[in-house]
Amino acid sequence: MPQVKIVARNFMDMVASLPAFKLDKLYENSFICEAILRSLPPLAKKYVLQMLYIEGPVSAKWLEEWVLPDGVSKHKVAVDRLIQLRILTETIERKKETTYLLNPTFQSNLQKHIVHGGVLPREPMASNITVRLPTLEDLDAYAVQQWEYFLLHLINSTEAEKSTNISSSMMRIFQRGLLNQKDDKEPAKLTESGFQFLLMDTNAQLWYIIREYITNCEEHGVDTADLISFLLELSFHVTGKAYNLNTLSDIQRNILKDLTDLGLVKLQQGRKESWFIPTKLATNLSISLADTSSRKQGFVVVETNFRMYAYSTSKLHCEILRLFSRIEYQLPNLIVCAITKESLSKALLNGIAADQIISFLQQNAHPRVAERTPSVPENVTDQIRLWESDLNRLEMTPAHFYDEFPSRDVFEATCDFAREYGGLLWENSKKMRLVVKAEIFPHMKEFLRKQKQ
Amino acid sequence: MTPVSSKLYTDDVSLLVVLIDTNPFFWNSVKSNLPFSKFISHVLAFLNSILLVNQQNQVVVLATGHNSCDYVFDSSVAQSQNQRAEHLLQKLEEFVDKDESLCREESVDGQGFSLLSGSLSMALCYIQRVFRSGPLHPHPRILCLHGSPDGPGQYVAIMNSIFSAQRSMVPIDACVIGTQHSAFLQQASYITGGVYLKPQLLDGLFQYLSTVFATDLHSRAFLQLPKPAGVDFRASCFCHKNTIDMGYICSVCLSIFCKHQKKCSTCGSVFGQAQAQDSSTPPNPNPKRKTPMDA
Known part of the structure; x- marks a missing residue:
């Protein structure tokens, strides 16, 4: 039975799978550089810091010198990741010496960040405007509630009372793979992956949904790079601060509407202008999956x-x-x-x-x-x-049954042969019968043919 | 699905407590090498880079002055991201002024030393508070950016802080920016498992800081970080606060003295009974060899 497992892939895996020119374009945005740096494995982060102020290529040996024998695999993972994300470019020179070069755009963006201490993506609402903003607790509660409504809808629960604004077509896309409907009369049933999905923590669930969302947008002709950069940028806004909607492009405003239904942002209508307030779910987007500080208290x-x-x-x-x-x-x-x-x-x-x-x-x-x-x-x-x-008491193994061997010698040779391949399941030497695994059947056929000759 | 553990933070989240030496006597003496303004810009860049690599990293800066020490920066206190440096510099200036005003009165112990014991204790107190805040806490470590010579008078206090850091598994990293090695900090990093480094070229301080001291505790297991060539294990005596090679140790409480005493000033044990009974032996037969203080 083929098993479709829900792998809550990281946002960054998706970024890494983007084509090279798009990736290079993404690095022009300093927030993306920052988010990507934060998503790297610890050792890779260290290498980037180490090379941040080194102009020109660095030899691979120089990096390897630091690594203890125990850490070689970790080192490889870190370097591979950096190359995969095009942060490092690897060149092998004639003398077989490998050198790495840090992506210059990435480098200069991070240098700027380190010297100036980082800036905010956009200015929050000035404090002199008197609008009642929700408190952080209210906002958290709002985000949790919104997410729960969404999940209840997702699993078609009868308990869901409030309807969401997410279009049913969008919902169906999210449900793809999670629910399975045999015919129209029966209500859709959760699939195996659907169950797994429900048991994941919120961050992992969010990743899954956002990933589906991005692939869906891709099908509708929205540039994935734009979408990803907007989502990452969103994660650098301060939770609980209001930002003016006018600072966004039309596409971004449309995305924001969908995100509101997921509980990533809360919209607030002012007298003249509208504002959006990012919630904890949004600001956690750039955190890698393993970071679970957003985990709620157990119950x-x-x-x-x-x-x-x-x-x-x-x-x-x-x-x-x-x-x-x-x-x-x-x-x-x-x-x-x-x-x-x-x-x-x-x-x-x-x-x-x-x-x-x-x-x-x-x-x-x-x-x-x-x-x-x-x-x-x-x-x-x-x-x-x-x-x-x-x-799991019963285990099924596809097998082949052999009997009526011409002689005991042939039978024993066949048994030995099957045993050698690790495919012998059962043998009865009295009646000269044996059962072998189906996967070694072609080998058995070959062997028996040779025996006949 | 990731396995669950009691530790909810990823391995590389760190709480870095940085102790900056602001002793005016020291900075006055090394003006030519690395002025304080340059030093602080290296440090600010380093702090920014620590905060950059992980959203949950936390940085606390303590200023170690000549007479006092104080917190000058805490990244967990909410403040605007782009005014971090201004905030820190302003607090630092206030601190230096306060420190100077204290200096006009009585000095703590002689000239030229800075109050490392005080700031180490404050750093440990902060870390203890973080430990007790709940099961969720980042991995703490202390980084001393120190230049002033060791104040022998602080020997006991510093050793006590080192041992309490060892007990709570907090490594003390030391980056010595002065001209001499610091025996205290060598022992501190040796005992607590931190890194001790005295950079050769102070112009490239940021590079040293980012390559060696920015390494989180998790990654240290896979990397070869600088090891000290030798550790100066000499202790200071409790009576005159001199650094000594050989001395006397109280067999009851392990206090160290440079001269023979009749009674231990720490625990009150009376010495010398054996000598009183047998007057034929010389009064100072064999001074006990001081054992290395490694634990």
């Missing part, structure tokens, strides 16, 4: 008796928990559920892995239990894994 307490208490008012959380547990009752701020064998096998059959459930429980452990190790009782995690292995 789940798992007890050794397989009961789960989720301190949450969110309908989305309830939906997620419903994926693998039985909801027993719900109070205004508490969801009580139980992990049972039935509920769990339902989840496992839907394609969620036991490890995903466990890591979800661990990631979202309530702060009180998160302090303890293990944050989820061991007997529960063990049992979840056991239930999973229960489903």
